[in-house]
Amino acid sequence: MRRRVIFEHKLLPYLLLAPQLAITAVFFLYPAAMAMWMSLLREDMFGLSSEFVWFENYEIVLSDPNYVAALQRTAVFSVSVALLALLPALLLAVMVDKMIKGVTAMRTILIIPYAIAPAIAGVLWLFMFNPSVGTVSGVMRSLGIPWNPTLNGTHAMILVILASAWKQISYNFLFFLAGLQAIPKSLLEAAAIDGAGSTRRFWTIVFPLLSPITFFLVTVNIVYAFFDTFGVIHAVTQGGPARATEVLVYKAWYDGIIATDFGRSAAQSVILMVVVIGLTAIQFRYIDRKVTY
Amino acid sequence: MQTMNDRTQWVPILIITLGVAITAFPLWITFVASTLTNRMIAQGMPVLPGDQMIPNYMQALFDSATTRIVSPPVWSMMWNSFIMAMVIAVGKIAISIISAYAVVFFSFPGRMLFFWMIFITLMLPVEVRIVPTYQVVADLGMLNTYAGLTIPLIASATATLLFRQFFLTIPDELVEAAKIDGAGPIRFFRDVVLPLSATNIAALFVILFIYGWNQYLWPLLITTTASMSTIVIGITQMIGSGDAMTDWNTVMATTVLAILPPMLVVIVMQRWFVKGLVDTEK
Numbered sequence: 368m369r370r371r372v373i374f375e376h377k378l379l380p381y382l383l384l385a386p387q388l389a390i391t392a393v394f395f396l397y398p399a400a401m402a403m404w405m406s407l408l409r410e411d412m413f414g415l416s417s418e419f420v421w422f423e424n425y426e427i428v429l430s431d432p433n434y435v436a437a438l439q440r441t442a443v444f445s446v447s448v449a450l451l452a453l454l455p456a457l458l459l460a461v462m463v464d465k466m467i468k469g470v471t472a473m474r475t476i477l478i479i480p481y482a483i484a485p486a487i488a489g490v491l492w493l494f495m496f497n498p499s500v501g502t503v504s505g506v507m508r509s510l511g512i513p514w515n516p517t518l519n520g521t522h523a524m525i526l527v528i529l530a531s532a533w534k535q536i537s538y539n540f541l542f543f544l545a546g547l548q549a550i551p552k553s554l555l556e557a558a559a560i561d562g563a564g565s566t567r568r569f570w571t572i573v574f575p576l577l578s579p580i581t582f583f584l585v586t587v588n589i590v591y592a593f594f595d596t597f598g599v600i601h602a603v604t605q606g607g608p609a610r611a612t613e614v615l616v617y618k619a620w621y622d623g624i625i626a627t628d629f630g631r632s633a634a635q636s637v638i639l640m641v642v643v644i645g646l647t648a649i650q651f652r653y654i655d656r657k658v659t660y
Numbered sequence: 661m662q663t664m665n666d667r668t669q670w671v672p673i674l675i676i677t678l679g680v681a682i683t684a685f686p687l688w689i690t691f692v693a694s695t696l697t698n699r700m701i702a703q704g705m706p707v708l709p710g711d712q713m714i715p716n717y718m719q720a721l722f723d724s725a726t727t728r729i730v731s732p733p734v735w736s737m738m739w740n741s742f743i744m745a746m747v748i749a750v751g752k753i754a755i756s757i758i759s760a761y762a763v764v765f766f767s768f769p770g771r772m773l774f775f776w777m778i779f780i781t782l783m784l785p786v787e788v789r790i791v792p793t794y795q796v797v798a799d800l801g802m803l804n805t806y807a808g809l810t811i812p813l814i815a816s817a818t819a820t821l822l823f824r825q826f827f828l829t830i831p832d833e834l835v836e837a838a839k840i841d842g843a844g845p846i847r848f849f850r851d852v853v854l855p856l857s858a859t860n861i862a863a864l865f866v867i868l869f870i871y872g873w874n875q876y877l878w879p880l881l882i883t884t885t886a887s888m889s890t891i892v893i894g895i896t897q898m899i900g901s902g903d904a905m906t907d908w909n910t911v912m913a914t915t916v917l918a919i920l921p922p923m924l925v926v927i928v929m930q931r932w933f934v935k936g937l938v939d940t941e942k
Contacts, residue, residue: 405791
């Protein structure tokens with residue numbers, strides 16, 4: 368798409384683009400290309416020389432049981448976070464949309480977690496569920512429910528899922544609410560006059576009209592769960608106990624920065640790159656559809 | 661009919677209240693813990709705040725929030741976070757608005773190529789290029805500097821796309837009128853485009869300030885000295901593995917201080933923020 372009336376200038380547009388393009392080239396495109404190149408190399412143990420090994424790093428990574436386990440774990444984690452962040456958000460948005468007044472203060476509280484860093488959200492939940500001083504874990508102890516996320520992998524996983532979902536509900540809530548408020552009230556009134564109850568109105572009118580937003584939010588939430596939750600996991604569990612919460616991004620960071628195994632970390636980065644490209648492509652396809660909608 | 665009305669009123673109120681409670685409870689507990697002594701926290705948390713608020717916050721802000729590790733006072737970490745958030749927000753807006761202006765209002769060789777180059781950055785978050793990006797920053801001598809913390813994050817496809825979308829809605833007549841009046845591209849940008857973009861800029865500012873303040877992986881990679889630490893990184897280092905040794909009261913005071921600035925920005929600029937959030941993702 369382009370404008371009919373434009374300015375004529377030879378040099379100015381390049382000058383205007385220069386800062387953005389310089390940063391993009393130096394800090395985005397070059398490192399991404401380097402990641403691809405490094406993923407094909409193997410360094411010797413002193414890091415002095417490297418050898419071109421084709422796809423050996425990928426073979427090593429994909430046949431590593433720890434990587435496969437991290438992959439499965441990431442799938443469980445991402446689907447859980449997305450569902451737990453989307454369903455309550457939809458429910459809350461529908462309820463807030465129903466209320467005509469008196470919910471401004473409540474709506475404000477509901478959007479506060481958007482402002483909170485994932486790592487900080489992790490800290491809040493870590494504190495509540497801390498086995499020795501946590502408020503919630505104290506209640507669980509008195510009810511006889513065993514709980515120790517520092518030793519039990521399943522408990523740790525539940526904790527990082529809850530913290531990650533809690534932080535993301537606000538975002539989804541805002542989008543669902545905006546979507547609901549864009550639905551013409553006349554449509555719902557017409558259905559009500561025809562005798563459709565509120566449940567029926569939701570499933571036959573509201574939900575189909577919300578489906579583009581829902582679809583968009585599903586991809587955004589999967590991206591969030593894949594990438595942005597690094598802070599939650601690094602702050603709360605450091606991938607433990609015994610790798611129980613080691614997801615793909617955490618593993619790529621750990622193998623690259625802590626274990627300094629560049630080739631293998633780079634191969635993992637490239638695999639993640641494919642994931643983001645796929646998810647972004649899906650997301651932008653949705654936008655094309657919404658424009659014609 | 662009366663019972664019907666009652667049901668339709670009470671169910672939403674109940675569910676919203678529950679949602680608000682689940683949202684607010686972790687924040688409330690954190691605030692309460694920040695007003696207690698460590699012994700009070702260990703003995704079982706009360707529901708209401710204690711009387712240690714001022715000493716806890718004073719200690720965290722100006723002394724050190726924990727005796728576990730050598731940690732700079734919280735005000736200096738908040739200052740680092742503030743610089744990072746401001747430079748990223750202002751920088752992203754500045755370079756995105758001019759590059760969108762170039763792409764929309766000019767015709768020149770390479771225009772679409774450059775547009776796609778910017779667009780591709782959407783698909784390259786830090787997480788997929790951790791080691792090489794770190795190496796680039798190290799080679800440029802930008803580790804442990806504000807430049808290293810901010811400049812690599814300033815490129816923004818989303819902000820550029822938002823401004824581009826908005827610029828395409830500016831009527832051609834306005835551009836023609838400006839040209840007839842003899843205004844060049846720079847004057848048109850300053851006198852027409854910039855004022856028209858004020859709402860978009862405000863909305864983006866809120867989102868980008870929060871984005872910058874809440875960064876995690878990037879400062880974790882780029883900063884190694886405590887004096888350059890941002891507050892979000894600082895807190896997780898104070899906690900360690902979250903055992904009984906943690907000074908929970910001052911750490912929780914630090915957590916409240918870390919949440920406060922972005923939270924105030926969201927609450928105060930709520931209207932712009934909601935509009936901006938929904939628009940940028942379109």
